[in-house]
Amino acid sequence: MPGPTVSVIIAAYNAMPYLTHCIASVADQTIGQDRLEVIVVDDGSTDGTAAELDRLAGLHPDLLRVFHQANSGGPSAPRNAGLDHAQGEFVFFLDADDHLGPEALERMVRMAEENETDVVLGKMVGVGGRGAPTSMFKRNQPRTDVFSSRVYWTLNPMKLFRRSLIERLQLRFPTDLAIGEDQLFVGAAYLNASGISVVADYDCLFWVRREDEGNITQRLKGSERRLRFLPRMVDLILDNVPPGPGRDHLAHRHLTVEMQHILNHLSYEPRESQEKTLDRLAEVVEPLWHDELDGQLSAMARLRLHLVRNRMLDEVLGLIEFERELSRTKKATPLLIDGGRAYARYPYLRDESSAVPDSCYDVTSQLGIRHQVTRAELTGTEVHLAGHAYLHRVETQDVGTELVLRERDSKTEYRLPVTHTATPGLGEAEDDGRFVYDLAGFEAVVDISTAAGGAPLGDGLWDISLAVGAQGVTREVRIGSKRTGDVSGEPTTRVVGSGQDLRAVTLYATKPHGNFTVDLGEKKHRVAPKLSLGKNVRWAADAPTELELTGRCTLAGFPAAELGITLSDGRGGTRAYPVHGTPDQDGRFTLRVPVTDLPAGVWTAELRLGPWRCALPSLSGLPAVKWRRLGLPWYAKPAPAKDGKAALQVARTDLVKALAKRLG
Known part of the structure; x- marks a missing residue:
C-alpha cells in the first residue's frame, strides 16, 4: 500500500481544551483520512492532555499515532520526534491550540502537486484577538520564491512542506532555543525550496490566542531569548x-520585526543588562544594514536602528514608551513640514542634545493619500473628473494639486491643472479632527483633442493620477479605487470627431485595482463588437422597394451622421444611407435602403461607422422586388455572396427573355 500523502505533526503540551478541536479538524479534512497520518507527541503534559490523546487514539486507531515523552521545555523536541516517525509525502506542522479549515490540506496538496512546489502557505486567520500575518495572503500565488514575495514575513512552521526537502537538508528544529527555533527551520526550507506556493482564497489555519495566555510566545518574556x-x-x-x-x-x-520585538522587552530588564543587550543587538544587525537599505525602511525603523547603532540607551527606552503609547491610542503622529519634506514628530526630532539626523524622520515618500472620486464621466471628447484628495496629516494650505496623464507603455506624461474646491469638515472623522483638509476638493476636465499641450492625445492607455500637493509637499496617486457608489467603473466607449478624424475613446476602471484609465485607439476596448445588424432583412411594409434592416450600436455616443449602410458595386460606385431616426435607449436603430435609387449592378452592403465595419446578414430567402423606372421594368433580388459579403442584384428586366419565359 502506498504511504500517506500528508503527515500532520502536532506537538502538544497542556493543550486542553483546545486539543480536541484541533484533532477533530484534522480528522474531518476533505482530503480523506486514507491519505493522512496524524502524529501527536505529548511533551510531558500535566493537565489531562495525555489522557485525551489516548482517548482520541482509541476513536481513530488508523489515523492517530500518539507518543508520550518527558517535558523538553519547548516545541522543537516533540516536532523532531514527529518528523522521525513521519511517512507522508508532505508534512504539515500544527500547534495543538490551533485548528484547520475543512478543505485546508486538500487545497494545499493540490497547489503543491500542480505547481511542483516544496512549500505551501495556507491563509492564516487570527482567533481570540491573536494577530495573523496578512501581507503574503493578498492573492493566490501558484509558484513564487522567498525574494519576489512576502512569504518571508511569516516564519512559523504551520505550513505544508515536501518531506523530501526536509530530509535532503536534514532539517530539524534546534532544541537549544525556546523562541525562534521555527525561524531557522522555515528560513532554511524557504531558501532551498524548489518553489513556494500560497493559498490565499481559503481560510486554512485558525491561529488561536489562548485565554490563559498559554501560547509560548506570550509566556516567555525578556530580550535575551530573542537575541539568541x-x-x-x-x-x-x-x-x-x-x-x-x-x-x-x-x-x-x-x-523591523525582530528589532522591535527585542526592544519591546528591553525596558523590563536591569540597566546593566539593557546596556549589554543593546551593544549585542547593534553588533548582530550591523552586517545586514547599509545606507542604501534606508529607503526601504519606515521612518520609525530608521530611527530605531540609528539609536541602536549609536548605543543611545536612554533614547531607545524613550522611543519604546512612545511606541507603546502610539499603539495604545492609535493616534497619528503630527508632522513637521519644511522645505518640501515631511518629518514625523517622533522623539528627539531636531533635539540638539541627541543630534539625530532629519533623514531618520523623513516620511515624505510614505505619506498616505486619502482620495475619493465623486464624478468620472466621458462626454464627447471630454473626461470630467471631480472628488477630493489630500495628504494625510498635511493640512490643505497652499494647495497645488495637478492631474497627471501618463501613457502606460511610452511613459509620455502631461500635467493638467485642476480647480480646487472647498471641502468643509473633511478630516473631522479621523485623528480626533486634529488635521484640517478644507480645500481638498478638485474638479478637472481632460479634453483629448487638446490635452497634449494643445494638441490631441496620441493613441494609447492613458492612466489618470493626481499629484496631490500642499505646503510644498507633493505625492502622486492613481485615482478611482475609492469612489462613491454612483460612479461606475464600467467601460464607457464613444466615437468622437467626424469624417477621417473619427476616434474611439474609452473611460474605464482597471481590474483588479479599479483605477481610471483612458483608452485611445482601441488598445483594450474594440468598437466593432459594439456594432451589430439583426438577421431579419426584409422589404418595408409601407415601402415595398425599400430594404429594411435593424441594428444595434452599444457605444455611449457617436456622430449620428457617420453611422449607416454603404453599398458598393465593385466598380467604384457607392451609395450611403444613414440611420433612420434616433437609436433608442438600448442603441437599437432602423436602416432603409431604397433600391430604386441604385444603378444596375451587383451591390454588396455593410454597416459603417467611419473605419469600422459590420457585414450585412445573408439575403437568402428574400423575395425579388419589381418596379418601373422611366416606364421600364426593373427588379432587385439576392445574388450569390461576393467576397464573403451578402449581395443584391439590381437590373432592368430583359423584356424579350421575360416574354419568352412566359410563353414557354
Missing part, C-alpha cells in the same frame, strides 16, 4: 544569500 536566535538567522542569510536586493529583502524583516 537572531544572530543565527543573520548568519543563515549571510551564508546563503549574496549582497544585493535579495539579501536586503530578507534583512528588511529582521531589521
